Amino acid sequence: xxxxxxxxxxxxxxxxxxxxxxxxxxxxxxxxxxxxxxxxxxxxxxxxxxxxxxxxxxxxxxxxxxxxxxxxxxxxxxxxxxxxxxxxxxxxxxxxxxxxxxxxxxxxxxxxxxxxxxxxxxxxxxxxxxxxxxxxxxxxxxxxxxxxxxxxxxxxxxxxxxxxxxxxxxxxxxxxxxxxxxxxxxxxxxxxxxxxxxxxxxxxxxxxxxxxxxxxxxxxxxxxxxxxxxxxxxxxxxxxxxxxxxxxxxxxxxxxxxxxxxxxxxxxxxxxxxxxxxxxxxxxxxxxxxxxxxxxxxxxxxxxxxxxxxxxxxxxxxxxxxxxxxxxxxxxxxxxxxxxxxxxxxxxxxxxxxxxxxxxxxxxxxxx
Amino acid sequence: xxxxxxxxxxxxxxxxxxxxxxxxxxxxxxxxxxxxxxxxxxxxxxxxxxxxxxxxxxxxxxxxxxxxxxxxxxxxxxxxxxxxxxxxxxxxxxxxxxxxxxxxxxxxxxxxxxxxxxxxxxxxxxxxxxxxxxxxxxxxxxxxxxxxxxxxxxxxxxxxxxxxxxxxxxxxxxxxxxxxxxxxxxxxxxxxxxxxxxxxxxxxxxxxxxxxxxxxxxxxxxxxxxxxxxxxxxxxxxxxxxxxxxxxxxxxxxxxxxxxxxxxxxxxxxxxxxxxxxxxxxxxxxxxxxxxxxxxxxxxxxxxxxxxxxxxxxxxxxxxxxxxxxxxxxxxxxxxxxxxxxxxxxxxxxxxxxxxxxxxxxxxxxxx
Numbered sequence: 001x002x003x004x005x006x007x008x009x010x011x012x013x014x015x016x017x018x019x020x021x022x023x024x025x026x027x028x029x030x031x032x033x034x035x036x037x038x039x040x041x042x043x044x045x046x047x048x049x050x051x052x053x054x055x056x057x058x059x060x061x062x063x064x065x066x067x068x069x070x071x072x073x074x075x076x077x078x079x080x081x082x083x084x085x086x087x088x089x090x091x092x093x094x095x096x097x098x099x100x101x102x103x104x105x106x107x108x109x110x111x112x113x114x115x116x117x118x119x120x121x122x123x124x125x126x127x128x129x130x131x132x133x134x135x136x137x138x139x140x141x142x143x144x145x146x147x148x149x150x151x152x153x154x155x156x157x158x159x160x161x162x163x164x165x166x167x168x169x170x171x172x173x174x175x176x177x178x179x180x181x182x183x184x185x186x187x188x189x190x191x192x193x194x195x196x197x198x199x200x201x202x203x204x205x206x207x208x209x210x211x212x213x214x215x216x217x218x219x220x221x222x223x224x225x226x227x228x229x230x231x232x233x234x235x236x237x238x239x240x241x242x243x244x245x246x247x248x249x250x251x252x253x254x255x256x257x258x259x260x261x262x263x264x265x266x267x268x269x270x271x272x273x274x275x276x277x278x279x280x281x282x283x284x285x286x287x288x289x290x291x292x293x294x295x296x297x298x299x300x301x302x303x304x305x306x307x308x309x310x311x312x313x314x315x316x317x318x319x320x321x322x323x324x325x326x327x328x329x330x331x332x333x334x335x336x337x338x339x340x341x342x343x344x345x346x347x348x349x350x351x352x353x354x355x356x357x358x359x360x361x362x363x364x365x366x367x368x
Numbered sequence: 369x370x371x372x373x374x375x376x377x378x379x380x381x382x383x384x385x386x387x388x389x390x391x392x393x394x395x396x397x398x399x400x401x402x403x404x405x406x407x408x409x410x411x412x413x414x415x416x417x418x419x420x421x422x423x424x425x426x427x428x429x430x431x432x433x434x435x436x437x438x439x440x441x442x443x444x445x446x447x448x449x450x451x452x453x454x455x456x457x458x459x460x461x462x463x464x465x466x467x468x469x470x471x472x473x474x475x476x477x478x479x480x481x482x483x484x485x486x487x488x489x490x491x492x493x494x495x496x497x498x499x500x501x502x503x504x505x506x507x508x509x510x511x512x513x514x515x516x517x518x519x520x521x522x523x524x525x526x527x528x529x530x531x532x533x534x535x536x537x538x539x540x541x542x543x544x545x546x547x548x549x550x551x552x553x554x555x556x557x558x559x560x561x562x563x564x565x566x567x568x569x570x571x572x573x574x575x576x577x578x579x580x581x582x583x584x585x586x587x588x589x590x591x592x593x594x595x596x597x598x599x600x601x602x603x604x605x606x607x608x609x610x611x612x613x614x615x616x617x618x619x620x621x622x623x624x625x626x627x628x629x630x631x632x633x634x635x636x637x638x639x640x641x642x643x644x645x646x647x648x649x650x651x652x653x654x655x656x657x658x659x660x661x662x663x664x665x666x667x668x669x670x671x672x673x674x675x676x677x678x679x680x681x682x683x684x685x686x687x688x689x690x691x692x693x694x695x696x697x698x699x700x701x702x703x704x705x706x707x708x709x710x711x712x713x714x715x716x717x718x719x720x721x722x723x724x725x726x727x728x729x730x731x732x733x734x735x736x
Contacts, residue, residue, distance in 0.1 A: 035693055076444060087515040092691040115483075117689045118510060118521045119601070142486060147455040153486045154522065233487070321485045323460045325403055 002218050006137060007229040011157045015137060015221050017214060021164040022049060022125070025056045031123055031159040034094030036061045038086055040109035041100040042069040045127055048170050053100055053125070063089040067105070071258040074104045074144050076152075082112040096121040096159070102128035102175075103135035103262065107153070110141030114156035124158045127167040129179025129213075130263050133186075133220035134241075136161050138228040144257055148319045149249045155233050163221075165213050173206070177299035178263025180205060181244075183216050184294055185270065186223040189240045192337030194219055195294070202297050239322055240339040243331045244270030247304070250316035254308055260301075267300035268358075275361075276353040277333040280345060287336050293365055302365075303358040310354035370586050374505060375597040379525045383505060383589050385582060389532040390417060390493070393424045399491055399527040402462030404429045406454055408477035409468040410437040413495055416538050421468060421493070431457040435473070439626035442472045442512050444520075450480040464489040464527070470496035470543075471503035471630065475521070478509030482524035492526045495535040497547025497581075498631050501554075501588035504529045506596040506609075512625055516687045517617045523601050531589075533581050541574070545667035546631025548573060549612075551584050552662055553638065554591040557608045560705030562587055563662070570665050607690055608707040611699045612638030615672070618684035622676055628669075635668035636726075643729075644721040645701040648713060655704050661733055670733075671726040678722035 001018030016027055037060045041050055046066045054062055065085045067078050086095070097120060099109035106124050113122035124136035142153015168176065180202070187195030197215075198205075204212040224241065231238040248269030251260055260268075274288045292302050322329040327343040330350075334340050369386030384395055405428045409418055414434045422430055433453045435446050454463070465488060467477035474492050481490035492504035510521015536544065548570070555563030565583075566573075572580040592609065599606040616637030619628055628636075642656045660670050690697040695711040698718075702708050 076448065080444065083513055083520055084515075087513060087519060087687060090687055090691070092693065093689055094692050115510075115520045115522060117519060118508065118523050140486065142483075145451055145455060147452075151455060151485060152451055152483045154483060155486050319455060319458055321461055323458070324462050325460065 181263035
């Protein structure tokens, strides 16, 4: 087992990474203060791992809370089911909520923990690659609003993150690819050598090689922990973690939550951010192509939905959380491994980026 | 104008108390970072003060958000109206939300501010005595759940609290009395000399004497600021602020939110806490009677609803936020001016307290 620390003063917590961690009771027990726990999961993950986790934690009074699976359910109505269950089973302030599932479960269980009786403990047990490398670390929690993704939420840190890499054995390959979008992101924004490692290991990752997976997860979590440790509430640096997300959120919102997986939308959105960085003269065409080829090899889309016009993008992006005093800030690459957040770009270059021919680019790169 | 400080490190903020503060633009401007503001109020307060406040803040882009009035609307559906309006008007993270109204408006606008884009600035402008002396200070925000009051919320501090005592001129006398319940509470839990002052000045307060009101508000806010400053997240001492609230919340939940005013339920609940403290031998009968007489003179009920059985009380109190590991902790008085939070009492004394004849006590005290 490997272990990392997210340094946030009195809100610091460990990330444990290894095989079979779902069965290690003492890992959990050191982070559980009371006698009650609630395990929040969904109807896809519950049949796979809920019984095993309940067995591990048999000494506690357990309330299982099983939600419908999918980003489309990341809303208030579903969140309310958590509060209903906690209150019906009379969970008090000393309870611990455990999020067992992917990013949607982690975001909702975390937000419910932030709000239930104004805050109770919670533990992240992410079971998808995407949630293991990204959403389970850093304390961003929340739900979607019909007018924007993650618009209602809280910064609320878990007591621990327990990553059992065995859970990736049951993950559909489309979801594994979606997770790789965020893994590649860390290489692009702050770790150029990691990008080289990924080029050599993307096939091993897709084949679920455990050593490769553990290395990718640890390096991704370490990058995220560094960034979050220096800017917990996203007043500056932390925003670079959103490379590709402003374009990507527009895709998710426009297509309807859950039609594109988050990682897929981030991949296509990152393709747009790379294209814009190239048009600004910050990265070379060869660098853009190298990154796009890696996304393609990871099984990810680099072409935004054909039905989305520039007006669609601009409309959705106007409510992005990075808008300040009316100015849309974008995460772009100064060079590979060096991201910046900036509103200082010509509007024309954004416009050109929105109408660029990504389909032609995809066909050209695929045939090389 | 008087001014106090709530000391919470980087989350410290001032409380301004005085006449005509709604018209003082510079008081607000020093706490507003961006260009956008949203004023959250209700359909009772809006006709009285919204135009004046908009005039004061005319240099900003203002979104007024007018909610239906009353505790019955302190729920998710109404909260959603705030998010809808903020998103429709494209408020970004640099926006400031201003709560203009009583405790319900402050709790909901504060909770919306805590959650909107994971947290934006807000300013409390309480217009009722109850919210001026209690709910606007200390950062408790939230909404009710059908199974319990304030069960969903956040600790989230405002940037400033602006108390314009002129707003009490339009307050119905029943609501003024409800506010006095919390004022009397401070005397009982931590300021015995203030209780003596209140006995001499309760008639002046009910007659809206401005000097008396300002003194009562300042002394109450100072007490609250001291307690909150030493225990922001209610891990210990802060719970004493809930004298009478555990019984009182049971009354509010049982009768339906808004049937009893919060202050009325707190008064009857405090009568029960006083009775229990007397039965434990901690305070004398004369001390209990002295406090109850003050409640009666303030126009407040000291008799819980006749239709509520001990089983009703115990059922509602089992989900109180002060329950820990199954034990119901109560706020009781060791002596007048000295409250404690304790689960260390015989169950029989609680039972006797729930069946005591408060109506007979009321008639006895009223006739003296």
